Amino acid sequence: MSNKSLGDPFNPESDLQHGPACNCPICVFKREEAESRYECTESEMTERLERAVYEGTATDSQYVDADASADAAPADPNAFRADGSPDNPTETPETIIDRAIESAVVRAVFGHNEASRRNFMKMLGGGTAASILASIFPMEAAKAAFKDKIGPLEKKKLKVGFVPITCATPIIMAHPMGFYDKYGLDVDVIKTAGWAVSRDKSINKEYDAAHMLTPMPLAMTMGAGSTAMPFIMPAVENINGQAIVLHNKHKDKRDPKKWKGFKFGVPFEYSMHNFLLRYYVAEHGLDPDKDIQIRVVPPPEMVANLRAENLDGYLSPDPFNQRAVWEKVGFIHLLTKEIWQGHPCCAFATSAEFARENPNSYGALFRSIVDATHFSSRAENRKDIAKAISPKNYLNQPVPVVEQVLTGRFADGLGNVRNEPDRIDFDPFPWHSMAVWILTQMKRWGYIKGDVDYKKISEQVYLAADCGKLMTDLGYEPPAKTYENYTIMGKTFDYTKPEEYIESFAIKRT
Amino acid sequence: MLSSLNVRAALLSVVILIVTLGVWEIANQPPEVKEAKTEYEMLMGGSAPHARVPNPSEIGTLALAELSDPFYDKGPNDKGIGLQLLYSIKRVMSGYFLAALIAIPIGFMIGMSPLMHKALDPFIQVLKPISPLAWMPLALFILKDSEVSSVFVIFICSIWPMLINTAFGVGSVKKDWINIARTHELSKLRTAVMVILPAAAPTILTGMRISIGIAWLVIVAAEMLVGGTGIGYYVWNEWNNLDLTAVIFSILMIGIVGMVLDLLLAKATKMVQYVE
Structure with a gap:
């Protein structure tokens, strides 16, 4: 026992x-x-x-x-x-x-x-x-997050930052659909222009917690691209849900080998979008640093840049992929689930300090997010969610665009109606193996150098055990393990051999 | 004769406006809306492209709707245009007056002392041409507050015209007047306040007028970058939704507020003007 x-x-x-x-x-x-x-x-x-x-x-x-x-x-x-x-x-x-x-x-x-x-x-x-x-x-935080009953909240009024994309669905919809209220929190969800600002506002403690990209808390904890500050990532928000969009003039260039000289947009350097795009073109023999140009463009500016032909395409979060189709500017070349089925994308993250100082508020917030994430993952709720998060206060997008993203029945811009119910899905469990994969890619492309203790950093930042416990408490079934292997474009990733995995790629910066 | 010239000019302005808007409206008719038949067409939102430059009538309708309720507040990300403008004006004013508080005394010092002028000149020349927005990442890092950072950006962009104009105005006060003050045995401070300040006031106010213009230009960009509230955030949020009608409307509002600010300073400049 x-x-x-x-x-x-x-x-x-x-x-x-x-x-x-x-x-x-x-x-x-x-x-x-x-x-x-x-x-x-x-x-x-x-x-x-x-x-x-x-x-x-x-x-x-x-x-x-x-x-x-x-x-x-x-x-x-x-x-x-x-x-x-x-x-x-x-x-x-x-x-x-x-x-x-x-x-x-x-x-x-x-x-x-x-x-x-x-x-x-x-x-x-x-x-x-x-x-x-x-x-x-953060003993108090660890305890509070594990408890069924939450003690008195240290801080009721919280500010949670989000970038207006459908990945943030759980964080956003928890507001109009009352998931924060349910746990006694008064949360303001604040729209943020991009991830650099979101990161700086989180470091400055203007936000108590924020919507981030899954690689960001890893990078921030290691001090890559910003000052080092311990961040924890108790929950993933969405899996899948991104796409490669190309400008309509490239309808005849569906083969990535023809993409030499293309300019691509990604939302942030430390993003799954960047790593997946690099992975995808590299698997097709293009060097992402030499054969194509990758620029950081905030998601809301993607469509405008595509229209102006400033970009040939982008790998960006929705709704901007669907919006490009809706605007008749581009077409959906590939959903990212076709690169890696079930890949993580965005995350809910907060500073270790916030969790330590406000264990009960942190626990309540964590619960509302896990609860909201599960609610979002059910297909029958998706249409209501699309209506709830489309207004000006949240995504500020036409409802039909958001609905196509969330329901997975969408026009691809090439004349087809596609039906992909798992185009985007929501699953809070932060797999340690996902963190290891992200770290291998950060090392592969030279964002981090030297020896990396993959296991230690992954387990420090991705709080899989906490999330699993919470899921059980709320009546959901967490996975029994925190590591697993992935098959990405037919190539197996073995989490126990990260260094060998990096070495196995022909195109890399190490 | 003069009044009739004014009347004719005003009439001509109106005619130009009507003709321009009329041509714009007629030349830019929205494409015919075809009934969406297939599911694909429905998912594409019809066959015609949505994005086009909106007509003046559409902008007018939106302006009426927005201006009839300018101060609504539906949560942190959706506020009326009036509230957004007030947020921006508040930021501009705090940064601007802070800058005036520092620029004018230092400008006096530089203007009155050739030594200080020579010593500080290299710094001013290097710092002056830096785009205020380039300070933003550094400001965010050091000040640890996006609100203070945007005020700082306004401060740093409005300080230079005031500083330089004050120094120039003070430096070019007629030597005779200062000599007269000296023969009357006025103290240095009294000379500065009673003689130099009134003499340099028009130049100083010209600097302040240039500054407020720049500050208003910069606040829009700063708020687009940092977000949250303000007219810059409003523009960004509508850009996010590719809503050009609202973008054009906010451009007009930015222009009108900028004009009012400039007119106020112009009035103030007139008040201190003197004829030798």
């Missing part, structure tokens, strides 16, 4: 590894059970163990009294109520969760070395150690 570790991690006397001499109620109970002092069914035993855990954590000073407490384990299974309300008035499910998290973190800090933990606690005293730990790890 995993709850076995719920001894006070700041107590030098408690044994978190539950060795043979351990006298916590659980171990005593187990030993007694082994000696067959009890005869009980499997379920009864689980109940007794849980009971023992409750009492043990509430009164760790009474370890000596272990026999008594084990004996006091109730025979009546109803004594442990299924709704989780505690029998012990001083103990709530929340404090148990707190203890579980503290314990896990403390053990991780000491590398699961019990002797050194106990010595350290003796030397400093549990309280001091707790406060030192709290200063380096």
